[in-house]
Amino acid sequence: MFPDTVTATLNDTVLAQAKSLSAEDRQMLVISYVPKAKEIWLIQGTEGFVMLEDNDSTRLPVFPHNNLAQAWLDDNQITGTCVAVPFDEFTETWLPGLTKNGVELVMFPTSADAENLVMTAEELSAEFSADASA
Numbered sequence: 055m056f057p058d059t060v061t062a063t064l065n066d067t068v069l070a071q072a073k074s075l076s077a078e079d080r081q082m083l084v085i086s087y088v089p090k091a092k093e094i095w096l097i098q099g100t101e102g103f104v105m106l107e108d109n110d111s112t113r114l115p116v117f118p119h120n121n122l123a124q125a126w127l128d129d130n131q132i133t134g135t136c137v138a139v140p141f142d143e144f145t146e147t148w149l150p151g152l153t154k155n156g157v158e159l160v161m162f163p164t165s166a167d168a169e170n171l172v173m174t175a176e177e178l179s180a181e182f183s184a185d186a187s188a
Contacts, residue, residue: 060091064121072122073164077171080162085181087118093138095123104134106160113172114152115160122162129165145182149175 064072075083088094095117097104106113117123123136139148152159152175159178163170173181 064119069121069125077169081171084118084161085185089141089182089185092141094144095120096137096139097123097134098137099134111158113158113160115163117162149179
């Protein structure tokens, strides 16, 4: 399944398996893989980072790997660029800023109609801290 070590490219089999994981397993993949990879992947659109909005919520989709972010763009026919944010910058700058702005995180979404887990920036920060001390 998903590599235990950091890899620059995922083969088609691993991509398909990762995309077919449950929402809970995709969330755990972000929590466990991102600190190892020392980066998290976001989508840069024409007017800033791509956010998902519904009702009164604004959410930032996050991905553990470039290939998974690109697959999401392709599958959902979204125009954008996959951007790596260093893990330390994400935890020290992004998460506090997202908290301040009330932006939640969508953990490795697969498609618009699939079940996707949402976390607050505080929850993700706590998970990263717990994972680091384990």
